[in-house]
Amino acid sequence: MAEWLNAAVLKTVRPARVSWVRILLPPPFPPYPFMENLHEHFMREAIKEAIKAFDKGEVPVGAVIVHDKKIIARAHNQTELLKDPTAHAEMLAITQATSVLENARLEKTTMYVTMEPCAMCAGALVLARCPELYFGAWDPKAGACGTLFNIVHDDRLNHRIKTHGGLMERDSKTLLQEFFKNLRKEKR
Numbered sequence: 205m206a207e208w209l210n211a212a213v214l215k216t217v218r219p220a221r222v223s224w225v226r227i228l229l230p231p232p233f234p235p236y237p238f239m240e241n242l243h244e245h246f247m248r249e250a251i252k253e254a255i256k257a258f259d260k261g262e263v264p265v266g267a268v269i270v271h272d273k274k275i276i277a278r279a280h281n282q283t284e285l286l287k288d289p290t291a292h293a294e295m296l297a298i299t300q301a302t303s304v305l306e307n308a309r310l311e312k313t314t315m316y317v318t319m320e321p322c323a324m325c326a327g328a329l330v331l332a333r334c335p336e337l338y339f340g341a342w343d344p345k346a347g348a349c350g351t352l353f354n355i356v357h358d359d360r361l362n363h364r365i366k367t368h369g370g371l372m373e374r375d376s377k378t379l380l381q382e383f384f385k386n387l388r389k390e391k392r
C-alpha cells in the first residue's frame with residue numbers, strides 16, 4: 205500500500221485519543237478462544253461494548269447478558285446520547301434480554317458488566333431475578349454490589365444474585381481512568 209494511503213487509512217480508523225487505550229486493552233478477538241476462560245471471553249465482549257461508549261464520549265461501561273452460553277443482549281452506557289440518567293448499559297441490556305426471552309424474568313442468565321452496578325441497576329437485576337453477575341471494576345462512588353450498598357445480597361429482598369467482582373478489573377479500570385483523565389483535560 206502506498207505510504208500516503210496507509211497514513212490516510214490509519215487516520216480514519218484510529219482516532220488519536222483512543223489509540224493507546226486500544227494498545228493497552230486486549231485484542232477484541234482472542235487468538236485462541238478455546239484456551240480462554242469462558243467468563244473472561246464474555247467479559248471481553250462487555251469490554252468491547254465499553255470501548256464503543258468511550259469512542260462516543262460516554263462513561264465507558266459495557267454489558268452483555270448470556271443465556272445458554274450465547275450472548276442474547278449487549279449494550280453500552282448511553283446516558284448522554286439519550287439524555288436519560290437510566291440509560292446505563294445494564295438497564296439497556298436487561299430490556300433487550302427480556303424482549304429476546306419474552307419474559308420479564310431473566311432466569312438461567314448471567315450478566316457480565318465492566319463496572320460494579322449502581323443501586324438502580326442492581327435493583328433491576330434483582331427484579332429480573334437474574335441468578336448470576338460478573339463485574340470488572342469496583343465503583344467506590346456508587347457501587348451497589350458490595351461497595352456502597354449490597355443490594356444483590358440483601359436478605360430483606362426476595363432474590364439474591366451470585367456475584368463475582370473484579371473479573372478483568374484492570375482492563376475496565378484503565379478505560380474508566382483514561383476517560384475521566386481526558387474529561388478533566390477538556391474542562392481545563
Ligand SMILES: [Zn+2]
Nearest residue numbers: 292321322325
Ligand atoms: Zn447503573
